[in-house]
Structure formats: structure tokens, C-alpha cells
Amino acid sequence: LAKTTQPISMDSYEGQEVNITCSHNNIATNDYITWYQQFPSQGPRFIIQGYKTKVTNEVASLFIPADRKSSTLSLPRVSLSDTAVYYCLVGESTDKLIFGTGTRLQVFP
Amino acid sequence: GAVVSQHPSWVICKSGTSVKIECRSLDFQATTMFWYRQFPKQSLMLMATSNEGSKATYEQGVEKDKFLINHASLTLSTLTVTSAHPEDSSFYICSAPAGPASINYEQYFGPGTRLTVT
Numbered sequence: 001l002a003k004t005t006q007p008i009s010m011d012s013y014e015g016q017e018v019n020i021t022c023s024h025n026n027i028a029t030n031d032y033i034t035w036y037q038q039f040p041s042q043g044p045r046f047i048i049q050g051y052k053t054k055v056t057n058e059v060a061s062l063f064i065p066a067d068r069k070s071s072t073l074s075l076p077r078v079s080l081s082d083t084a085v086y087y088c089l090v091g092e093s094t095d096k097l098i099f100g101t102g103t104r105l106q107v108f109p
Numbered sequence: 110g111a112v113v114s115q116h117p118s119w120v121i122c123k124s125g126t127s128v129k130i131e132c133r134s135l136d137f138q139a140t141t142m143f144w145y146r147q148f149p150k151q152s153l154m155l156m157a158t159s160n161e162g163s164k165a166t167y168e169q170g171v172e173k174d175k176f177l178i179n180h181a182s183l184t185l186s187t188l189t190v191t192s193a194h195p196e197d198s199s200f201y202i203c204s205a206p207a208g209p210a211s212i213n214y215e216q217y218f219g220p221g222t223r224l225t226v227t
Binding site for chain 2: 042049092
């Protein structure tokens, strides 16, 4: 199971773009990269998933370089409601997920 | 999208009693489910893998006799905290891998159960 490393915390202001980078040097060939968001006292919620290059959905973009040893979650124009903990996870679909520390994003007005 | 529910959402029990937490996949089948525990301001910690029709697999350091897991059907896994103590107070979360109908290879998480042992 690939281990991930993320910044512990980040601060931003409303309307700004936030980029959170995750390092996963030991990613395996069959591993996907998935990002989850968690609000206090709630279960994690799926944000985006990718295998390589760039993936975009209505919520975020995920950039994955060719070597796949890192990935960057990009949140465009954050709002106060984006204040949460963001987890980067690497694994196959049915794998048990080992959560790292996550990144605590605080958005200020 | 697929939903995973947990019941109860919160529970308070006395020290020494047992508490059962249910995790259900509402519109898909899950042969495997996962149980996590989360203490305040900390990350999720995987406790065990629940396997339908067979024994659960516990992570190192998790007492299998204290945290009983039963995966009785393809949509239900239960976690029973036996002889609960105040240090077992935590937020318990379950998850299940998305089925083949999902376009993503993700896991669906339940809303969590807040256990407080007095």
C-alpha cells in the first residue's frame, strides 16, 4: 500500500484557487489516486479520482505527472464551505485505504 | 449515487456494556466493508476488513475479541464494541467499495457513529 505525504494545513481566502500536493513515491501500477473531503463529524466524501494526466469534474481538478509519484488537487475559487480536511489516497478499488494525516484547509472571508 | 448508512448516528453507553453499530450499503452489494475509528483532530484509522461470509481481518493492534465484526449479508456489516470503556469513545466510520456500476473506483463512506462511553 503506497504511503502518502501531504501538508498538514493550508490557509486560503474566499475566491482564491487552492492547490494541495500529495506525494506518493511508491505508487503501484494498478493504483488509482483518489481525493476525499471530510467535514467534522461526517464520513469522508469522494471528490475526484485519476490514474494519470489531468482529470476535471464540477468540483475540482487533479493533476498527475507522468511518473505518478505525486498529484495535485486544485480547488478553483474556494468558499468558506470548502473548509475541511482533504485526504489523498492511493490504492486499488477494493483495497483497504490507509489514511495519512490529510490537509486541513481553512478558508477565510 | 450509492449510499452507505450507519445506525445509530450517535450512542451513549455505560462502561462495561456492549454496543452494536450497523453499516448498510443501500443500493449496491458489498462483499467487503471496512471499519475505521477516528479520534478528535486525528485521521481515520483502519480497524478491520469485514468480509461477507467469512471472518473479518483485523489490523495490527486491534483486539478482535473486543471489536466483533459480522458481515451477515451483502448489504450489512455490524461492529460490536464489547465491554466498552471510556477510551473506546470515538467516531466509528464504515466504508464499502463502489460496485461495477460506478464510473470511479472509489469507496463510499458512511456518515459515522459517535460513541461515547461514560
